[in-house]
Amino acid sequence: MPQPSSRSPASLPLAPERMDWNLLRTFMFVVQERGVGRAAQALHLSQPAVSQALKRLEDAVGGTLLHRRNGEFRLTGLGDEIYAIARDMYGTMARIEHAATRDQADVAGTLRLLVMSKVQSPAYDDFLAQFHRLHPRIEFHIEVLPSAAILDALGKRVPALGICLCRKPVDALERRLFLRHRYAVVCGRHHPLFARQRVGIEDLMDQNFVCFTSDQIGDTLSPLTIFRDQQGFTGRIVGTSPNIEEIRRMVVAGIGLSFLPEHLIRHDVANGELRRLPPADTVADIDVFLAWHKQRKLTAAEAAYLDAFERFLCRTPLDSRAG
Numbered sequence: 001m002p003q004p005s006s007r008s009p010a011s012l013p014l015a016p017e018r019m020d021w022n023l024l025r026t027f028m029f030v031v032q033e034r035g036v037g038r039a040a041q042a043l044h045l046s047q048p049a050v051s052q053a054l055k056r057l058e059d060a061v062g063g064t065l066l067h068r069r070n071g072e073f074r075l076t077g078l079g080d081e082i083y084a085i086a087r088d089m090y091g092t093m094a095r096i097e098h099a100a101t102r103d104q105a106d107v108a109g110t111l112r113l114l115v116m117s118k119v120q121s122p123a124y125d126d127f128l129a130q131f132h133r134l135h136p137r138i139e140f141h142i143e144v145l146p147s148a149a150i151l152d153a154l155g156k157r158v159p160a161l162g163i164c165l166c167r168k169p170v171d172a173l174e175r176r177l178f179l180r181h182r183y184a185v186v187c188g189r190h191h192p193l194f195a196r197q198r199v200g201i202e203d204l205m206d207q208n209f210v211c212f213t214s215d216q217i218g219d220t221l222s223p224l225t226i227f228r229d230q231q232g233f234t235g236r237i238v239g240t241s242p243n244i245e246e247i248r249r250m251v252v253a254g255i256g257l258s259f260l261p262e263h264l265i266r267h268d269v270a271n272g273e274l275r276r277l278p279p280a281d282t283v284a285d286i287d288v289f290l291a292w293h294k295q296r297k298l299t300a301a302e303a304a305y306l307d308a309f310e311r312f313l314c315r316t317p318l319d320s321r322a323g
Helices: 021-033 036-043 049-060 077-104 122-134 146-154 222-231 246-250 262-271 301-313
Strands: 109-115 136-142 161-165 174-189 209-212 237-241 259-261 274-276 285-295
Touching: 021 036, 021 049, 021 077, 021 146, 021 301, 036 049, 049 077, 077 146, 109 146, 109 301, 122 262, 122 301, 136 262, 146 161, 146 174, 146 246, 146 285, 161 301, 174 209, 174 246, 174 301, 209 222, 209 246, 209 259, 237 259, 246 259, 246 274, 259 262
Parallel strands: 109 136, 109 161, 209 237
Antiparallel strands: 161 285, 174 259, 174 274, 174 285
């Protein structure tokens, strides 16, 4: 007599090319960490993102993979099978990366990176640590510059790679999407709106703002200008700076409202330095890229870094790259 299957009877056969490796990887971490919360910490993801990935994998394979009720954590028969497959694939991926990089272990030279300020990414930190272990003879020279200065230098074929904002494609440059910064409206603890019990977006209309010097139409942060114009804000620009630390300082001092990336304000909001204001959704998503000149011949160190970086992007979902 045939045994009952844990798969949905309506599920269709799963073609291997349709399987998302990131879902298997996430499931493997859930099992190894014995919980969605701990897996989310290990993967630098939110708990809802991990739960959604687990649900998508169950939908893909057509059955329940584990039971998580009232403290119970138990794999189903199908879950056991999928977990074994995920572990095998993880080992295979590691061997592929090792094979792709072992012949580059003797690469030497200086790797010059031009980097915008406040690039926070634990996943990238881990990538850099792994890259250094694979290429211990490569030396790093890292300069922190405004994105506009980085793009200008790269356009002049300065021997460097850049991590920066790049709102529009530049003909002379190659670029790869690295991070997505989501900006929110904030005020500081000295601002009148900070202590107000209820604040609606209509309360922001006549407030003054503190802005980045690149926040103007056509520049790297212009989506923030567009948002202000679309909402009809009438307040003045009372402070500007190219430096995010100085923008934050002026906001905390109550000089004006501002737009700041969500991942950079969490600590200040929790500590009572900043308050997030309406709207509830982010006001703009602004992308950070790795960029370099198309026509400039790359050094061996740059080529090794780019190869490793592109593998890092392939195996790391966009939402898990930001801090």
